[in-house]
Amino acid sequence: MKFFIDTANVEEIREAHQLGIIDGVTTNPSLIAKEGRDFIEVVKEITTIVEGPISAEVISSDTEGMVKEARELTKIHKNIVIKIPMTAEGLKAVNIVSKEGIKTNVTLVFSATQALLAARAGATYVSPFVGRLDDISTEGMYLISEIVQIFQNYEIETEIIVASIRNPMHVLEAAKLGADIATVPYKVIMQMIKHPLTDIGIERFMKDWEEANLK
Ligand code: E4P
Secondary structure (H helix, E strand, O other), X not given: OEEEEEOOOHHHHHHHXXXXXXXXEEOOHHHHHHHOOOHHHXXXXXXXXXXXXXXXXXXXXXXXXXXXXXXXXXXXXXXXXXXXXXXXHHHHHHHHHHOOOOOEEEEEEOOHHHHHHHHHXXXXXXXXXXXXXXXXXXXXXXXXHHHHHHHHHOOOOOEEEEEOOOOHHHHHHHHHHOOOEEEEOHHHHHHHHOOHHHHHHHHHHHHHHHHHHHO
């Protein structure tokens, strides 16, 4: 399973990139707004850090506007992937731009049938949101299992990005189910690195080393 980082914070991206585990970046309007910076400026800066797919989301809700934004955003860098919401207008936009060779990430996917439609429309990626489903007492990971199975049944090449990840268990379950990608917030990447027995182990090794050197 590949890892994308789910943030628009360039410091977090830079830091995580140094770990050698980041294959791409996903942003959304809320994440960009949190940074209080110009959208295009942020996306451009991200392209200088990560050599991999970088999702930038359209703001328009009509097909024409989405297509126009998609064409503009892809001019920024060859790695830009256009994030388009899962609506009828969005599917029409995916159908148009995918035929122009523009890569798309259909976002806000909450059912397997939505994922199937997005794939058929030509999406490069689909982003099912597990955390937001868990938030309303619906098992997000069950959705991932359904999409994985359907895409396998029909040898669909669209990649599944498990999104709205809130904790390391989401990452573990996504990997066990065979999802292609998990897009993970910086905080969760850090949580995944830590283990109390690793810390205790380092402490004990250092203590033993120092004691031996004292003799
Ligand atoms: C990424 O593509 C999504 O926009 C993001 O994972 C949503 O996460 P949230 O549900 O925590 O806002």
